[in-house]
Amino acid sequence: MASASTPTTLSLIQSTTASTSRTRYSPSHVSLPSSFKPTTLRRLGFAAADPLFALQVAAKVRSFGSSGKGVRGVVAMAKKSVGDLSEADLKGKKVFVRADLNVPLDDNQNITDDTRIRAAIPTIKYLIEKGAKVILSSHLGRPKGVTPKFSLAPLVPRLSELLGIQVVKAEDSIGPEVEKLVASLPDGGVLLLENVRFYKEEEKNDPEHAKKLASVADLFVNDAFGTAHRAHASTEGVTKFLRPSVAGFLLQKELDYLVGAVSNPKKPFAAIVGGSKVSSKIGVIESLLEKVDYLILGGGMIFTFYKAQGISVGSSLVEEDKLDLATSLIAKAKAKGVSLLLPTDVVIADKFAPDANSKIVPASSIPDGWMGLDIGPDSIKTFNDALDTTQTIIWNGPMGVFEFDKFAKGTEAIAKKLAELSGKGVTTIIGGGDSVAAVEKVGVASVMSHISTGGGASLELLEGKELPGVLALDEAIPVPV
Numbered sequence: 001m002a003s004a005s006t007p008t009t010l011s012l013i014q015s016t017t018a019s020t021s022r023t024r025y026s027p028s029h030v031s032l033p034s035s036f037k038p039t040t041l042r043r044l045g046f047a048a049a050d051p052l053f054a055l056q057v058a059a060k061v062r063s064f065g066s067s068g069k070g071v072r073g074v075v076a077m078a079k080k081s082v083g084d085l086s087e088a089d090l091k092g093k094k095v096f097v098r099a100d101l102n103v104p105l106d107d108n109q110n111i112t113d114d115t116r117i118r119a120a121i122p123t124i125k126y127l128i129e130k131g132a133k134v135i136l137s138s139h140l141g142r143p144k145g146v147t148p149k150f151s152l153a154p155l156v157p158r159l160s161e162l163l164g165i166q167v168v169k170a171e172d173s174i175g176p177e178v179e180k181l182v183a184s185l186p187d188g189g190v191l192l193l194e195n196v197r198f199y200k201e202e203e204k205n206d207p208e209h210a211k212k213l214a215s216v217a218d219l220f221v222n223d224a225f226g227t228a229h230r231a232h233a234s235t236e237g238v239t240k241f242l243r244p245s246v247a248g249f250l251l252q253k254e255l256d257y258l259v260g261a262v263s264n265p266k267k268p269f270a271a272i273v274g275g276s277k278v279s280s281k282i283g284v285i286e287s288l289l290e291k292v293d294y295l296i297l298g299g300g301m302i303f304t305f306y307k308a309q310g311i312s313v314g315s316s317l318v319e320e321d322k323l324d325l326a327t328s329l330i331a332k333a334k335a336k337g338v339s340l341l342l343p344t345d346v347v348i349a350d351k352f353a354p355d356a357n358s359k360i361v362p363a364s365s366i367p368d369g370w371m372g373l374d375i376g377p378d379s380i381k382t383f384n385d386a387l388d389t390t391q392t393i394i395w396n397g398p399m400g401v402f403e404f405d406k407f408a409k410g411t412e413a414i415a416k417k418l419a420e421l422s423g424k425g426v427t428t429i430i431g432g433g434d435s436v437a438a439v440e441k442v443g444v445a446s447v448m449s450h451i452s453t454g455g456g457a458s459l460e461l462l463e464g465k466e467l468p469g470v471l472a473l474d475e476a477i478p479v480p481v
């Protein structure tokens with residue numbers, strides 16, 4: 001039985017004015033919008049079941065409209081959390097935990113960034129403390145069959161150190177050896193399975209394979225946010241065989257920020273979108289345009305926007321087939337009253353190299369043969385002035401080729417500005433991928449409100465897509481207060 005606690009991770013399943021019935025997520029820890037009166041909830045069918053439940057759900061409900069008029073969305077389903085499971089639920093139980101321990105390793109198999117391991121620790125520690133037997137699984141890289149360099153073995157020392165116990169490592173993710181090791185696992189012990197992607201059946205979400213993975217466990221905890229956009233055997237398939245299947249603490253936190261804070265932000269709300277190509281960010285930009293007051297663009301994608309406006313861009317990165325799209329995004333921003341800020345000056349280079357000759361020019365004056373590789377100082381100032389007025393900021397994608405020191409200033413300046421504003425109480429969310437690397441490079445990661453551990457998963461969430469690894473989890477059973 002789940003312990004008596006409130007639902008945490010919530011998903012939206014009902015929409016009264018939205019044109020689609022697509023499931024969306026909504027967060028916990030939110031205040032009740034003024035539009036959510038008990039009568040509203042009754043009309044939507046909550047109070048019919050239990051008035052106390054209705055009020056409890058209401059306290060977790062978030063409106064998707066800011067006008068307060070008309071309920072655009074109602075949270076009606078909560079995902080059960082590992083925190084809802086008490087010692088009585090967990091002691092002596094074999095818990096299959098899927099984490100995303102896909103960390104970078106150097107040529108000597110040393111971990112070069114342990115962020116994802118550290119992020120997985122709270123859930124594992126909670127299970128250890130409650131006396132569960134933890135069967136920990138993850139993928140690493142994209143191996144085709146058994147590939148020694150993608151073994152999870154190099155992760156054991158760091159995991160053991162962070163957990164304060166010796167983690168046992170299996171040579172496989174299914175089979176007799178795993179069964180034997182699970183049988184000898186003490187309460188509070190941790191067994192790390194081998195890379196689940198050594199079997200092709202994992203990515204095919206083969207039901208028989210999922211059954212084998214699940215066969216050694218009693219229940220399932222998914223904490224692999226970075227892989228939650230994949231319907232694989234160890235993320236989605238195993239939920240068909242294990243009950244309860246619940247969300248881990250990391251998964252919850254990611255949803256709370258990337259869906260919660262983004263869906264109902266403290267205003268004004270700014271999105272900063274950069275990176276190489278507009279094509280990879282279309283969905284994110286379109287989705288954020290519905291919510292933000294400012295949309296700040298940087299990175300390689302800006303040149304497609306300039307060219308769409310008839311500005312010559314030299315040999316900068318341009319996606320010729322996305323010129324119409326850029327024009328329509330500019331029009332959409334205008335129609336929605338969103339301030340779309342494009343850089344006014346750029347740092348240009350005579351070749352794509354760290355030692356290229358460079359100069360700063362107005363964005364409208366890029367000479368032939370030169371390419372824009374960073375935003376310029378005037379743009380940094382304009383962007384910073386706009387950011388100074390905001391209360392919530394989400395950032396996805398670097399402002400320039402930050403891997404080359406000469407062209408890293410724009411990205412570093414934005415990272416520093418977000419760190420400064422974070423210190424003043426602004427909610428700052430870094431949406432995964434290269435922007436996280438940039439924030440870490442500047443050394444300000446620890447002060448941000450949230451740094452996502454997911455690249456593709458965070459992009460999909462920001463686009464408003466459903467994540468199969470989340471959808472498959474149990475709904476919370478709310479307990480009347």
Ligand SMILES: Nc1ncnc2c1ncn2[C@@H]1O[C@H](COP(=O)(O)OP(=O)(O)OP(=O)(O)O)[C@@H](O)[C@H]1O
Binds near residue numbers: 298396402435436
């Ligand atoms: N002006 C530019 N010209 C060419 N490339 C650029 C420019 N500005 C940034 N980039 C490149 O964009 C890349 C990051 O783009 P990407 O779209 O992958 O960003 P991301 O969303 O942060 O990362 P991920 O895809 O891992 O989530 C960086 O390698 C950077 O060098």
Ligand SMILES: O=C(O)[C@H](O)COP(=O)(O)O
Binds near residue numbers: 456
């Ligand atoms: O690094 C990631 O984004 C996740 O671990 C998912 O990896 P994948 O893109 O290989 O599925």
